[in-house]
Amino acid sequence: MPKRSQSSQRWLARQKRDGFTKAARREGRVSRAYFKLAQMDERFSLVQAHHWVLELGAAPGGWTLYLTERVTQGRIIAVDPSPLSVSGSRVAPITARFGEATANRRIEAVLAESSRASAVDLVLSDMAPNISGVRATDQAAALALADLAAAAAAKWLAAGGGLVVKLMQGDGCDAWVQSARPDFDQFTLVKPAASRAGSREAYAVALGYRRSNSWPEADR
Numbered sequence: 001m002p003k004r005s006q007s008s009q010r011w012l013a014r015q016k017r018d019g020f021t022k023a024a025r026r027e028g029r030v031s032r033a034y035f036k037l038a039q040m041d042e043r044f045s046l047v048q049a050h051h052w053v054l055e056l057g058a059a060p061g062g063w064t065l066y067l068t069e070r071v072t073q074g075r076i077i078a079v080d081p082s083p084l085s086v087s088g089s090r091v092a093p094i095t096a097r098f099g100e101a102t103a104n105r106r107i108e109a110v111l112a113e114s115s116r117a118s119a120v121d122l123v124l125s126d127m128a129p130n131i132s133g134v135r136a137t138d139q140a141a142a143l144a145l146a147d148l149a150a151a152a153a154a155k156w157l158a159a160g161g162g163l164v165v166k167l168m169q170g171d172g173c174d175a176w177v178q179s180a181r182p183d184f185d186q187f188t189l190v191k192p193a194a195s196r197a198g199s200r201e202a203y204a205v206a207l208g209y210r211r212s213n214s215w216p217e218a219d220r
Contacts (some may be wrong), residue, residue: 036195037124040203052119056123056148056149057125076093076108077111120157122164139171139172142166146165170174190205192204
């Protein structure tokens with residue numbers, strides 16, 4: 001077996017010490033991400049039983065698993081280029097990279113099967129870039145993914161709906177928040193307890209979408 005790099009060894013050591021990672025493994029929650037969404041939902045009442053949810057960056061399925069426990073009448077459209085480890089009668093998995101035309105067409109095909117008028121109640125994005133180690137490069141990539149989530153909201157989020165987007169705190173983050181805030185009645189930047197204290201990760205939680213069409217739409 002190849003020898004692990006020092007950075008890989010440090011990551012594994014953190015995983016072993018982390019209480020939320022241990023809890024996820026013990027409780028069969030797929031990943032610690034389960035608890036991040038659970039904590040945000042408890043605070044903001046994001047998910048309702050009847051909701052149609054568009055989840056971006058879904059794999060391996062920590063958020064998807066939580067949604068299957070809460071969404072009992074609606075549907076979960078889970079998009080990721082990697083396959084999900086979670087399934088269910090209310091999960092519509094789309095193995096594709098969001099932002100590519102194929103993913104958008106498949107999302108619209110799922111919506112067309114219903115009477116939803118091509119609108120969802122909640123857009124969730126846990127998309128994250130592949131980390132290069134170059135902070136400026138990684139920050140730009142994270143903001144580009146946040147822009148994709150905003151484009152998804154502009155295309156598919158119903159008036160009054162909610163949006164949750166992973167952000168990396170740093171250059172450009174405040175400007176992104178300021179550009180998005182006017183399109184919602186309520187906008188909060190939060191760091192769930194299940195997020196690692198040393199990470200720059202935060203989540204924009206926006207409720208009451210006003211459908212002002214001020215954000216650029218994703219290409220079909």
